[in-house]
Amino acid sequence: MNQVYTQVTIDQRGVANLVLNRPEVHNAFDDLMIAELIQVLDNLAANEQVKVLMLSANGKNFSAGADINWMRSMAEKDYAQNLDDANELATLMYKLDKFPKPTLALVQGAAFGGAVGLVACCDIAIASDTASFCLSEVKIGLIPAVISPYVMRALGERQSRRYFLTAERFTADTARSLGLLHEIVSAAELPQKADALAEQLLQNSPAAMSAAKSLIHNIYNRKISNNVVAHTTQAIAEIRVSDEGQEGLSAFLEKRRPNWLPPKPQDN
Structure with a gap:
């Protein structure tokens, strides 16, 4: 497959690094990126060499969520087309959530909208101390529908009521207290912490x-x-x-x- 929006490497230990690679638009995703991620996840899930999956991103931010041009194009399409499009995003979230090997999310900078869903779908989530999060959909007249099962599982109903409705930006410390993150480290320590967690996982059956x-x-x-x-x-x-x-x-x-x-x- 011709990869455009992602980078994938698999090291000799069996640790697969799946990197979002649209830093020029803060790794915002559109229909093409979603389709590519689905295919990559399918390939990695079927690869017996892969023991652990790390999900990270190039650039300043983990992901700004949905690409503005993609959202603009969907506003011009009818209900059936929007339903098909939403099903693709739902497929991505489901496949990441059900990925058969351990998954780690490494978050730096901003993780907005659907990106919060990606983080919630991973088994372990760590972030830099300067990371920030936002369920921003209601600001533009939308709702975090497709990601809601995964985000609500992490945050619980009570906290979801607040953050789904306020669309307020919250810090890594708050994300950890809410249950979205497991650990927070400095940006410089993020790769080393992820590697240490991968080593821990690799000891197990x-x-x-x-x-x-x-x-x-x-x-x-x-x-x-x-x-x-x-x-x-x-x-x-x-x-x-x-x-x-x-x-x-x-x-x-x-x-x-x-x-x-x-x-x-x-x-x-």
């Missing part, structure tokens, strides 16, 4: 992390019932008898490294 993500998606916010209990007991039984489950337990009992980790360098 890839299959188990994927299963853990699936468990969260299936169990979160559901009433504890016989069906939920049955799902959890089935999930642990399945992972115990899986190849990586067996390997992990054996390695633990035998006090050795599991086979998903490279051998330790021999001491000279």
Whole structure:
């Protein structure tokens, strides 16, 4: 695929770096960028080499949200065309949220509108101490509809009532207190912190992390019932008898490294 709006690299550890690359427009996204991101996510999800995905952006800002020219063009289209367009953005958010490997968002500068959705869809979100956020849609007569399931899951209903309605800009500290971010570091420390988190993730069973993500998606916010209990007991039984489950337990009992980790360098 001819990549125009993104850059992708995969290092020898299996860490994929997906970089938004429209710095001249503050990484605002349009229909072409959304389509490209969907295709990239599909390719990375199917790539067995990929163990962790990092989502970041080139330039001063993470993303200004929707591109102004794209929004202008959608205002000139009818309901059916707008529905198709919204479905594409919904597909992007869904695929990032359900990405089968661990995902990290690295946020610098501004993350506005739909960009807040991208951050909320990632498993782990870290930001520079100068980052800022805004759910700005109502300022221009719109609503954060497509991203709302993911943002509301992070912020909760009470905080969403405020920030969806005020469209006020809020700091990284506030974003962390609201649950959108996990950690805040200086801009200089952002790559190193992300790398440290990736290293932490790489120590774990890839299959188990994927299963853990699936468990969260299936169990979160559901009433504890016989069906939920049955799902959890089935999930642990399945992972115990899986190849990586067996390997992990054996390695633990035998006090050795599991086979998903490279051998330790021999001491000279």
